[in-house]
Amino acid sequence: MSAALRRNATISRLLQRHPITHLTDPALAQAPVLRTQTRRSRAYVRFSDLVRRTREYELSPSLFSSRFSSSSSSSISKIGFVGWYLGMVKSRPVLTKSFTSALIYTAADLSSQTIALPSTGSFDFVRTLRMAGYGMVILGPSLHFWFNYMSKLFPKRDIFSTLKKMFMGQALYGPAMTVVFFSVNAFLQGENTTEIVARLKRDLVPTLINGIMYWPLCDFITYRFTPVHLQPLVSNSFSYLWTVYMTYMAGLEKASTTPSRLTQ
Known part of the structure; x- marks a missing residue:
């Protein structure tokens, strides 16, 4: 009896927070409410992680510039005179x-x-x-x-x-x-x-x-x-x-x- 009373009290609190007017059975409304809360919490965690990573990259722009400069310098060195001449022929x-x-x-x-x-x-x-x-x-x-x-x-x-x-x-x-x-x-x-x-x-x-x-x-x-x-x-x-x-x-x-x- 005590276990049943506790379950009914939990269901009542959930219904007060998320009222479902189109369902008459509280037991049927319990599962979708719990799944919705779980999805919202996971989405919030993912969004928070994305914001944290974005701030890290904003605070360290030298990482991007160093990668860009190294890649551009390596590509220029690979081009050489032939690539320069072909570019001049076209331009x-x-x-x-x-x-x-x-x-x-x-x-x-x-x-x-x-x-x-x-x-x-x-x-x-x-x-x-x-x-x-x-x-x-x-x-x-x-x-x-x-x-x-x-x-x-x-x-x-x-x-x-x-x-x-x-x-x-x-x-x-x-x-x-x-x-x-x-x-x-x-x-x-x-x-x-x-x-x-x-x-x-x-x-x-x-x-x-x-x-x-x-x-x-x-x-x-x-x-x-x-x-x-x-x-x-x-x-x-x-x-x-x-x-x-x-x-x-x-x-x-x-x-x-x-x-x-x-x-x-």
Whole structure:
């Protein structure tokens, strides 16, 4: 009897705190009330723990900053020069490709002078400056726009599209840039129009023939396997040896403008 009285007293107190009007049996109302209180207490404990952890992180921001700085520094060290260059190609494509062409033309001209000069000769740094300026102002931007135009004209990189790009380069871009290269270099050396035309008559055709023997394989690799934004870099890499030859040809003496006398 005493146990039953205590149970009824407990049920009465619970009903006073949480009245349930739609139930007539107090025993049926006891279980959901206890479960509700248990869920509320657990939720309160979890929320209190979350607030405590949040305050701990707010009081120690150096932990986050140290982790961020260490991760960023490690990622920067992993990127290196190649990652920096690729980022510059995407953010400043024309300027980056122009500087690349200028550096390659500078190295190629110094190599060409090293091969051609006698042991007692000295470097012509004015000539090297001309070559660097040509790569910076003319060749670099022209490569950027040419490769972008080819990718829009023939967007695929299959064999047929690659062959069409190669043909366009050999038929249009290559001869045009060779004429521009010889003409600009001769003009900067002080040659007049007649002397420039004579130089082109002497040097243009042999240069184009040698280009046909050198560039098709290089163009195939560039157009077939290289992304568009890196094609000028690959083309410039191939053009190092070619530029050694071109700077040698551009450094030749003036072509004779005196017509040869016919023997009678």
